[in-house]
Amino acid sequence: MSTIDASTPTAVAPAAEPVDNYLTYTRGFLSWALTLDHKRIGVMYMFSVLLSFLVGGIFALLVRTELLTPGPTIPGVDANLYNQFFTLHGAIMVFLVIIPSIPAALGNFVLPVMLGAKDVAFPRLNLGSYYLWIIGAICAVASLLYGGFDTGWTFYTPYSTTTSTGGVIPVVIGVFILGFSSIFTGINFVVTIHKLRPPGMTWFRMPLFLWALYATALIQVLATPVLGITLLMLIVERVAQIGLFDPAMGGDPVLFQHFFWFYSHPAVYIMILPAMGIISEIISVHAHRHIFGYRFIAFSSVAIAIFSFLVWGHHMFTSGQSPLMNTLFSAITFSVAIPSAIKVFNWLATLYKGSISLNTPMLYGLGFIFLFTIGGLTGLHLGTLNTDIHLHDTYFVVAHFHYVMMGSALIAMIGGLHHWWPKMSGRMYNESHGAIGFWLVFIGFNVTFFTQFMLGSHGMPRRYYDYQPEFQSYHVISTIGSYIMALGFFWTAYYLIASLVSGRKAPSNPWGGRSLEWQCTSPPPHDNFKTTPSVGDCYDFSVVHWDEAEGGYVVDRDADPETRSAH
């Protein structure tokens, strides 16, 4: 039996599992290692990213444990080792986990299916980016064999060009290569969205996740090369002793910061924009309610992408940059707050008069709104000039960016993983297990990071091995929170893996979604759709019904004025 023709309603539940799904289509190691199937590449990315998340997380736990007491805590961990821990934690989480997590892992899997396409525009380039990621990751691991690196993930010069740890060059090469992986993914997505949209899917009928991926891809393509050249310059300075950033050789260390943040601020949006896209999907699908203010959300993605290039200097208010520049950067920074606020209000309005299922993905979606609101509002303290002077490089900043990068970007990615898990794996996980996992992570997260706001506003600087005794109680609470969070993540790993073994088989449409990925079977067949599916309004839930026999939702396409005419 072949797949269900996507253009006919899935009125009849398939009794037997279709033989042809992307997981069983071909077998053997090489069929994965050399696959051009975007879904398999997405799954491989997902696996690699989650593995890196485990490693980065272990370093985070080491950091938190070391901070239980001022001075040495873990036997054998001295300041130098601690400095390597937080550096590795940051570098792994940023470059190996968060940046690729949503676009490369989830995006790769979902984007072509949402478009009703068979694959991305350049499948070979896609596999190429994955292998570049692997090579970049290997370089990062190799740096450990060369003595590790203790520069902080920001690689600020002249410390990074003079430190005696030997792993700086390998890891910088690694990040350089990871940059290319990111650029290639970006190019692929831009072209795919331009060229492979099905008939009927105009720009303003695209699911918002695609808008978000599109805006993200533009940043990836435009900003990442700057990081590449900056890192090359760093290597040249370190190896050839040509003075670019080191004043001892006639260079300028502040120039490095400009270059670095010219990439790394937009990179924050490489992390958060696709996360916002996922949340738009999760909120509207699980509230079974047309997304509110579609155009405002779509435009705000693009607006954020553009503004993101103009605000890098807000990381440098204390660097000695001229007061005029500081003023301009502060002013533009506030302009990014507006599109972000718009999105939050739109998501809230989407809940109004919805039909809300509190599934695990929805819990993560609502959790995101909660955490992102805190992350965004505390951004105001940091964008304001005089308060940033006080808060810069303290734990307040650490707390703020964890609320945004972890509490928002990573939570959205975990939410997305749950949302599309039935599609990717063909299995349902246990819902109540999912809820337990969410609450552990959510509570643990807030305990860990909210305390850090108070630490920072009271003056505790970041990247400190040793600290003043009066900060200890907050540090202890924070560390306990990190253990709760770790428990939540291990629990989540447990029930997701368990679902592969004993989970109920997933229906095509377990949540009642309307975008195209819910029209093919779970897991999707090798080439997604036999014929190009016809496109309705992907946020019109009036025609979505629960079907007991199917154990999932069906879309009554004959009741839908749009698809009926398309027949």
Add this chain to the structure above:
Amino acid sequence: MMHLLSKIAVTAPSLLAQTEAPAAESRELTGTFWLPEAASTSAEATDFAFMAITWLSYVFFVGIVIALVYFVLKYRQRGNQVVYQADAPLHNTPLEVGWTVLPLLLVVAIFFMGFKGFLDLSTPPRNAYEINVTAYQWGWSFKYPNGATSSHLVVPAAQPVKLVMRSSDVLHSLYIPDFRVKKDVVPGRYSYLWFQCDEPTGIVPEDEMATTATGHHLFCTEYCGTDHSNMNRKVFVLAEADFEQWEEEQARWLDKVSDEELYSFAGPRIYSKCANCHSIDGSANTGPSWGNPTSGSLAGLGEIWKRTVEGSTPVTGGTKGRPGTTLADYIGSGKLYETPEDYIRASIYNPGEILVGGFGPNMPHFRGQLGDRAIDAVIGMMKNLDQFDAAGKFVGTGG
């Protein structure tokens, strides 16, 4: 005031040599839930902005969470069947324009609040009292107009103070939380920071400064390597007359020490600047231990010849151009250093010239900070290391 003066008086040699190094006093966070006690004239504006934004955040946050919880409870779908409401609005232009414009107005207001405060922070008054600051891995050296130096910051009260800062190695950043001021210290550039603190804090004897609860914290907030978190120092604020007295005494104390007490009293006091990196009991640290039994102790400068030297250092010295492997190749008549004392002195003024084997170029130079008498005191201490305990305290020949 009397109390303060008596604290200063403690710095008299005989007294200081006898005071026990105190255990760290236990300390609590000061100030409110959000902010430490404000102690500078500009802090008020910063705190006002901070609290205004915080209150605004409370309002938005609580509003958003209430709406979220209310909608979820009200429109919760029981069971699987979708309860579709056809009249749910798809968009609402006045509402959407409203929630775009309102935040816009609010952030413009916040921006101006921050901007005003920042202009004040970045314009030091003309009559400010200037102190030169050098940041190094890993410490601070504060140098006063009359030549006094100090590793903790002591400033006059009720007078604007301007720090003129430079770094002798990598980036650092000087941060005084209670003053709400911070500025990066960038190698190859001067940067300024100013503040005015009206409340005197008092001061404690030098060996208690690191651990006392008196004074304000001063931190390094730009990551700078191994001991980044140990660059914390104290800020002591003294009323004008006390400050002048302190500055005078700080500039002259070494001259007042008698020759007999030079190494026993002045030695440890100078050694406190070196103790971060050099132990005297042989234990390893960032720099070579002065009492290193395996590679040659500096005690008495007798075994100093055994010290190995990094082969790759760009020194033409050695015995007439031949690169050396141990110090014996460098010290002696006709060699780079005539005597061991010359070598010690050069190591302090010009640490990169010759590197002790196994150590990196991490020692800051002390040119302009340690004069001849100070060097004499250090060398005297090295020659009599057996009269000091592991913490560098003079215990005499009997101990």
